[in-house]
Amino acid sequence: MTMTKWVIRGARPLGAGPADITMTDGTITAAASEPGAQVLDAAGLVALPGLVDLHTHLSEPGREAAETIETGTLAAALGGFTAVHAMANTDPVADTAGVTEQIWRLGRAAGHCDVQPVGAVTVGLVGSRLAELGAMAESAARVRVFSDDGRCVSDAVLMRRALEYVKAFDGVIAQHAQEPRLTEGAQMNEGVASGRLGLVGWPAVAEEAIIARDCLLAAHVGSALHICHVSTAGSVEIIRWAKSKGWRVTAEVTPHHLLLTDDLVAGYDPVYKVNPPLRTAADVAGLREGLADGTIDCVATDHAPHPVEDKETEWAVAAFGMTGLETALRVVQEAVVDTGLLDWAQVADRMSARPAAIGRLSGHGQPLAPGSPANLVLYDPQARSAVDPATHASRSRNSPFAGLTLPGQVVATFLRGRPTVLDGKPA
Ligand SMILES: [Zn+2]
Numbered sequence: 001m002t003m004t005k006w007v008i009r010g011a012r013p014l015g016a017g018p019a020d021i022t023m024t025d026g027t028i029t030a031a032a033s034e035p036g037a038q039v040l041d042a043a044g045l046v047a048l049p050g051l052v053d054l055h056t057h058l059s060e061p062g063r064e065a066a067e068t069i070e071t072g073t074l075a076a077a078l079g080g081f082t083a084v085h086a087m088a089n090t091d092p093v094a095d096t097a098g099v100t101e102q103i104w105r106l107g108r109a110a111g112h113c114d115v116q117p118v119g120a121v122t123v124g125l126v127g128s129r130l131a132e133l134g135a136m137a138e139s140a141a142r143v144r145v146f147s148d149d150g151r152c153v154s155d156a157v158l159m160r161r162a163l164e165y166v167k168a169f170d171g172v173i174a175q176h177a178q179e180p181r182l183t184e185g186a187q188m189n190e191g192v193a194s195g196r197l198g199l200v201g202w203p204a205v206a207e208e209a210i211i212a213r214d215c216l217l218a219a220h221v222g223s224a225l226h227i228c229h230v231s232t233a234g235s236v237e238i239i240r241w242a243k244s245k246g247w248r249v250t251a252e253v254t255p256h257h258l259l260l261t262d263d264l265v266a267g268y269d270p271v272y273k274v275n276p277p278l279r280t281a282a283d284v285a286g287l288r289e290g291l292a293d294g295t296i297d298c299v300a301t302d303h304a305p306h307p308v309e310d311k312e313t314e315w316a317v318a319a320f321g322m323t324g325l326e327t328a329l330r331v332v333q334e335a336v337v338d339t340g341l342l343d344w345a346q347v348a349d350r351m352s353a354r355p356a357a358i359g360r361l362s363g364h365g366q367p368l369a370p371g372s373p374a375n376l377v378l379y380d381p382q383a384r385s386a387v388d389p390a391t392h393a394s395r396s397r398n399s400p401f402a403g404l405t406l407p408g409q410v411v412a413t414f415l416r417g418r419p420t421v422l423d424g425k426p427a
Contacts, residue, residue: 004417005037011047011378013368015344021047023374026416030370040422042378045411048348050082050113050375052355052364054174054252055149055228055300056325058084058115060106061099062091067305067395069103072325073112075303075394077420079325080377080410083114083356083364088125089150095120095131097139104141112420113413116359119143121153121162121173130161137169144360147174149228150275152210154180159214163223172224172250172358175214177235178276182206187316189262189277197265199315202277204232211235215242215249226358227251229302231276233286240295250358252300253287255331256322256400260284264400270311270318271400274304291350292341298355301328305396323399326392330408331401333381338407363416374417383409393426 008021022031053076059067069086076084086103088094094103100117107115119136123129125148136143146166153159153175162173183206188194190201211227215238218225230236230251242249256274261281264272272278290296304321311318324331332351336342342350356365366372386405389397412427413420419427 005034006414006417007033007037007039008042008047008378009039011042011045013047014348015046018043021368021376023414023417026374028368028370028372028374040412044382045378045380046344047368048080048344048377048379049352049365049368050377050413050415051080051329051351052359052361053081053084053301053303053325054145054298054355054359055302056084056086057089057304057321058086059305060090061102065307069106069115070110071393071395072303072305073107073110073115074426075325075392077112077413078393078410078426079327080329080379080413081113081325082375082413082415083116083361085116085118085145085359087149088118088120088147093120093124094118095123097132097135100136100141100143101139113415114364116361117141117143118174119146121146121148122158125151127151127153127155127158130158130165133162133165133171134168137171144169144171145174145226146171147176147228149174149176152176152178152180156213156217160217160221163218163225164221167223170360172226174226174228175210176228177207177210177214179206179209188265189279191262191280193262193265204234204279207232207276208234208238212238215239215247218249219245219247224248229254229257229276229300230287230296231257231279231283233283236286236290236295240290243295250297251295252298253291253296254302255299255324255328255335257287258284258291258335259331260400268315270313270315271322271398271402273315273318273320274322275320288336288341291336297358298350299328299332300355301325305394306398307396311398321398323389323392323394323396326394327387327399327401327406329379329410330406333408334406374414376414377410378412380409380411381407383407385409
């Protein structure tokens with residue numbers, strides 16, 4: 001096995017003063033220099049631990065026209081990620097040990113970042129009986145996060161059973177909080193904008209009611225609940241209350257919900273159609289505040305690639321979802337760093353340490369310190385450019401940030417001491 005040695009010169013770990021980072025054989029070491037090491041000049045670049053996404057749709061198996069594990073994980077590396085959790089709504093659904101192991105193996109073969117499969121909560125995501133959670137947990141993929149994401153586990157009895165079941169192996173149920181009856185036919189956030197546009201509204205209460213119910217259920221059975229893509233200020237309030245009780249509840253917010261509002265739907269461009277929907281400016285403010293004070297634990301992309309024919313069509317029939325891996329860190333800088341709400345150490349916490357802890361990934365989210373796995377991203381916060389999805393590695397182009405000028409550029413990503421991205425390009 002070839003020895004790989006790198007010295008990163010003059011980077012700013014977590015945005016602090018310049019320091020050198022030495023990596024030998026996949027681990028950060030205390031050595032000041034290494035004979036024969038490759039040197040990367042990182043003056044001015046912020047160094048963060050490799051980002052971890054709790055919520056990625058890689059679309060393989062079954063939806064390879066949208067994305068493959070190869071293209072999706074390359075997009076992740078280009079966005080600064082060293083690990084992603086792959087959601088279960090593939091075809092076949094990741095509801096067995098066999099399918100989750102297949103996804104885990106394809107991720108290892110691609111090699112751009114670690115792929116941790118999420119297992120389905122219910123067979124086929126149809127919400128009628130529990131999937132084989134224990135077998136997925138015991139498989140080579142060692143599944144710990146379970147979600148029917150894309151659909152809500154709306155049956156309270158099933159949700160209770162799932163929460164009880166995963167306690168045996170320290171698992172977590174990640175809920176897509178969407179009360180189905182309250183959102184039948186819903187197309188966008190229910191409010192002033194939906195009234196004006198004549199689209200069926202998606203009320204905040206449809207999300208908040210499920211979150212409140214599930215916080216109570218998780219507390220009742222003493223289990224771990226994670227809330228996917230929180231989108232309303234009211235949801236933040238409920239989660240803040242649940243956390244104040246000491247309950248095991250965690251939550252994520254997407255980059256798009258931190259930056260975009262439902263006013264964008266005015267042109268009926270389906271690139272802005274997403275589940276949960278874009279909300280109001282007051283919701284965006286509540287989400288930013290929740291992320292800053294730690295009520296919301298982490299940022300997760302909900303990267304949801306779709307082929308052109310499913311997005312460039314009329315609003316009512318277009319698919320829900322947006323790509324996000326390659327723009328996540330830049331949007332976070334725009335929304336919460338450049339606005340003074342979070343510093344880079346807090347970004348590292350919200351985009352690496354906490355998602356790794358929630359996803360039970362021991363090899364990720366570690367501090368940039370000797371002995372840690374050499375997973376890191378070097379990021380230029382001074383760069384500025386317009387987002388051009390045509391240059392993205394993702395197979396899909398449905399970025400709501402297309403044409404928008406954003407700060408930042410991922411310059412390099414290292415996975416266990418090996419570069420996956422150098423000079424902003426695949427290594
Ligand atoms: Zn979802």
